[in-house]
Amino acid sequence: MAFDPSKLPSLLNPEQLRAATHTGGPLLVLAGAGSGKTRVITYRIANLVIAHGIEPWRILAVTFTNKAAGEMKERLEKLLGPTAHEAWISTFHATGARILRRDGAAIGIPSGFVIYDDSDQLAEMKRVMKSMGVDPKLVDPRKVLHRIDDAKNHGRSPDDLAKRPGYDELSRLTPELYRRYQKSLAAAGAVDFGDLLSRLVELFEKAPDVLQKYRNRFRHVLVDEFQDTNRVQYRLLQMLAGDGRGLCVVGDDDQAIYRWRGADVTNLLSFPQDFAGAEVVKLEQNYRSTQTILDAAHAVIAHNPTRMDKRLWTEESGGAPLELVVARDERDEAQQVADRVRAALRDGVDAAEVAVFYRTNAQSRVIEEAFRLGRIPYAVVRGRSFYDRAEVKDLASYLRLAVNPLSSADALRVINKPARGIGDTTVGRIEAAAEEWGVGIVDACRQSAQIPGLNASAQGKARSFAQLVGKLALEAANGSAGAAAEAALKLSGLEDAYLAEGSDEAVDRLDNLRELVGAAKEWDQTWTPPIDPDEPEAEGPTPLAAFLEQLALLGDADEKIAGPKVALMTLHASKGLEFERVFLTGMEETVFPHSRALGDEGGIEEVAEERRLCYVGFTRAKRRLVLSLARSRVLFGNLRFNEASRFLGEVPRELFGIKGAAKPSRQTGVHVVYDDARGEPEIDLGDDDGFEDRYQVDYSFDQRPAPRQPEIRRAVVRAPAPDTGAPFRIGMPARHPSFGVGMVEGIDGDKVAVRFPGVGVKRVVARFLQAV
Ligand SMILES: Nc1ncnc2c1ncn2[C@@H]1O[C@H](COP(=O)(O)OP(=O)(O)OP(=O)(O)O)[C@@H](O)[C@H]1O
Numbered sequence: 082m083a084f085d086p087s088k089l090p091s092l093l094n095p096e097q098l099r100a101a102t103h104t105g106g107p108l109l110v111l112a113g114a115g116s117g118k119t120r121v122i123t124y125r126i127a128n129l130v131i132a133h134g135i136e137p138w139r140i141l142a143v144t145f146t147n148k149a150a151g152e153m154k155e156r157l158e159k160l161l162g163p164t165a166h167e168a169w170i171s172t173f174h175a176t177g178a179r180i181l182r183r184d185g186a187a188i189g190i191p192s193g194f195v196i197y198d199d200s201d202q203l204a205e206m207k208r209v210m211k212s213m214g215v216d217p218k219l220v221d222p223r224k225v226l227h228r229i230d231d232a233k234n235h236g237r238s239p240d241d242l243a244k245r246p247g248y249d250e251l252s253r254l255t256p257e258l259y260r261r262y263q264k265s266l267a268a269a270g271a272v273d274f275g276d277l278l279s280r281l282v283e284l285f286e287k288a289p290d291v292l293q294k295y296r297n298r299f300r301h302v303l304v305d306e307f308q309d310t311n312r313v314q315y316r317l318l319q320m321l322a323g324d325g326r327g328l329c330v331v332g333d334d335d336q337a338i339y340r341w342r343g344a345d346v347t348n349l350l351s352f353p354q355d356f357a358g359a360e361v362v363k364l365e366q367n368y369r370s371t372q373t374i375l376d377a378a379h380a381v382i383a384h385n386p387t388r389m390d391k392r393l394w395t396e397e398s399g400g401a402p403l404e405l406v407v408a409r410d411e412r413d414e415a416q417q418v419a420d421r422v423r424a425a426l427r428d429g430v431d432a433a434e435v436a437v438f439y440r441t442n443a444q445s446r447v448i449e450e451a452f453r454l455g456r457i458p459y460a461v462v463r464g465r466s467f468y469d470r471a472e473v474k475d476l477a478s479y480l481r482l483a484v485n486p487l488s489s490a491d492a493l494r495v496i497n498k499p500a501r502g503i504g505d506t507t508v509g510r511i512e513a514a515a516e517e518w519g520v521g522i523v524d525a526c527r528q529s530a531q532i533p534g535l536n537a538s539a540q541g542k543a544r545s546f547a548q549l550v551g552k553l554a555l556e557a558a559n560g561s562a563g564a565a566a567e568a569a570l571k572l573s574g575l576e577d578a579y580l581a582e583g584s585d586e587a588v589d590r591l592d593n594l595r596e597l598v599g600a601a602k603e604w605d606q607t608w609t610p611p612i613d614p615d616e617p618e619a620e621g622p623t624p625l626a627a628f629l630e631q632l633a634l635l636g637d638a639d640e641k642i643a644g645p646k647v648a649l650m651t652l653h654a655s656k657g658l659e660f661e662r663v664f665l666t667g668m669e670e671t672v673f674p675h676s677r678a679l680g681d682e683g684g685i686e687e688v689a690e691e692r693r694l695c696y697v698g699f700t701r702a703k704r705r706l707v708l709s710l711a712r713s714r715v716l717f718g719n720l721r722f723n724e725a726s727r728f729l730g731e732v733p734r735e736l737f738g739i740k741g742a743a744k745p746s747r748q749t750g751v752h753v754v755y756d757d758a759r760g761e762p763e764i765d766l767g768d769d770d771g772f773e774d775r776y777q778v779d780y781s782f783d784q785r786p787a788p789r790q791p792e793i794r795r796a797v798v799r800a801p802a803p804d805t806g807a808p809f810r811i812g813m814p815a816r817h818p819s820f821g822v823g824m825v826e827g828i829d830g831d832k833v834a835v836r837f838p839g840v841g842v843k844r845v846v847a848r849f850l851q852a853v
């Protein structure tokens with residue numbers, strides 16, 4: 082056996098050792114990032130098995146992701162050998178599925194149940210609504226599903242919801258829809274994602290003997306990332322762990338980043354009360370990062386109003402200063418990040434030790450492109466590569482249909498996306514007719530009156546789909562990719578459907594689609610048609626056709642990269658991981674913190690959660706942390722001029738290696754100038770693109786803020802006032818002779834970006850504008 086418990090004191094510090102070897106009662110390890118919480122769990126399991134003779138199958142360890150579970154299994158296998166696989170190490174959901182497969186029959190769940198994904202759920206809900214005569218136009222099936230999922234995360238049954246009926250149609254109908262939806266899942270022998278937990282609770286409640294069996298079995302239950310458990314997960318733990326004798330949870334309140342998905346950090350904070358006699362161990366030494374990185378992370382998180390103060394220290398004193406990259410725009414940012422990554426790889430840094438983080442998925446596109454162009458091996462971690470995403474493929478299918486209405490695969494993909502009432506049976510009949518007549522799906526739809534078995538309503542819907550494709554073909558006729566993509570987004574109804582859904586996920590998807598539209602517009606401007614020397618006069622492909630071809634090829638190239646890869650991921654996906662070098666991109670207000678945390682729905686709690694996300698991001702870095710921002714950014718198809726993220730302003734400037742005087746950065750020519758007299762550092766891009774490049778980072782808020790209003794402080798990278806003398810500022814209304822009155826969104830030299838209602842954002846020379 083590779084693991085020798087007597088070696089533990091050399092592998093763990095005294096506090097870690099105490100946690101790893103504690104027996105006889107509930108245990109909470111509450112500690113900051115990189116302090117060895119996950120390591121404690123791993124060694125604790127090894128120690129239980131070897132020193133205490135606990136059979137591995139009596140151990141249940143819950144991790145946050147499947148990836149984390151895989152890594153822990155691997156480490157344990159090295160310590161314990163093959164028996165390590167007998168321990169149950171997995172996520173809450175996977176654990177739920179495993180138990181339900183074995184014992185779900187007690188509550189009528191067959192062992193061969195299927196797990197429904199999003200689209201299955203939606204189809205099911207629509208069927209239920211139909212059977213109840215509920216018009217999906219009045220009550221959005223996705224919203225109903227969202228409510229049901231939320232109810233499941235909180236352990237609420239249909240009856241619970243019925244006790245507190247709402248006043249609007251959605252709230253009034255949800256309890257009954259929920260009840261019937263569960264019924265029809267049961268009839269189909271299916272469960273959805275939320276059921277994997279909520280039905281497990283039900284099983285344990287209704288079949289105490291089953292619960293007893295697992296309680297007897299699992300002598301030890303260990304939970305990583307405990308701060309992000311939700312109500313129903315906590316309930317499960319209470320059931321399984323009983324009085325908590327064998328329960329060990331580890332977490333960090335500063336890394337609670339899933340509140341929006343029902344996670345409740347009070348589970349962590351109330352643990353000592355909920356489990357009497359709980360031992361609490363705090364770890365303070367960080368083994369991951371340099372002191373510089375820790376100081377930066379601490380400086381940021383310290384701005385959160387309510388938190389347990391924890392401070393980490395490390396033996397890695399000092400460390401390289403943080404780097405700040407101020408890019409012209411998002412492409413320049415991606416390029417600069419790619420350049421630095423390439424330089425690191427050339428210097429011998431392992432690609433697997435480099436990661437690039439971003440706040441939202443849509444930001445990955447530009448970075449992926451820069452990496453692809455620069456031949457940097459990369460992988461998008463969790464979450465699909467931009468062009469692989471379902472919604473992006475949907476919109477691409479509309480574009481392909483616009484160019485080639487014969488493509489039946491594309492037609493079938495989107496014939497009912499967004500939902501337009503063309504059900505499976507109808508699709509089946511259309512397909513059969515198309516085959517019989519030897520025409521494409523769209524053509525068959527056009528002649529739907531002749532399709533056997535279709536009623537008038539189905540005929541009408543099929544015909545409208547064909548008409549839609551016809552309209553798109555017309556829009557696409559001039560060959561512009563941007564115009565076609567925009568038309569497809571609107572005419573297809575995808576935009577409206579996602580807007581109407583309004584859930585976080587829908588907003589994300591719509592953002593991705595707008596990003597694709599942005600990519601298409603950019604393509605129009607940058608693509609030059611190839612000239613065939615053989616036939617110089619011949620008509621080449623249109624920009625749209627070339628764009629679609631490029632989309633089709635992109636997926637292929639990705640597959641071919643083998644070996645270590647640079648990891649691209651959202652900040653959320655980075656939890657628990659560590660890398661030598663971390664690039665955190667998009668350090669701008671409205672990007673990060675995300676606009677959702679800043680808008681009407683946002684508040685101190687939302688910004689605090691974004692700040693925790695920032696803390697998570699910083700603390701992934703072992704030695705180098707690079708922060709980047711762009712002066713202007715096209716994101717979701719809109720041009721923005723964002724202020725620098727407040728989080729940037731919360732990092733003491735010394736950590737950027739700047740002491741008072743000017744300090745040019747060698748690699749990029751970016752100058753960060755701190756003018757001590759005014760205490761206002763300035764960033765000078767030092768390029769010669771003709772623009773005035775002096776940006777100010779306003780640190781004036783650094784004077785002690787009022788304690789309960791931390792969010793009024795702001796870091797500002799401020800564009801200089803336009804030199805026209807016109808008094809325009811971001812957020813002001815302005816009038817243009819032909820576009821009317823709009824809102825100023827950005828100022829760049831003498832150009833002002835103004836959003837005009839119904840027109841969009843226009844960059845106009847300031848002297849054509851009038852202040853209103
Ligand atoms: N006593 C120790 N000796 C040597 N290395 C250690 C020690 N404790 C932790 N480490 C190393 O420090 C790094 C961080 O540990 P770990 O991932 O367990 O921290 P964590 O508290 O789980 O962090 P996070 O909060 O980010 O999940 C790992 O590489 C781990 O192997």
Ligand SMILES: [Mg+2]
Pocket residue numbers: 118119120305657
């Ligand atoms: Mg961890």
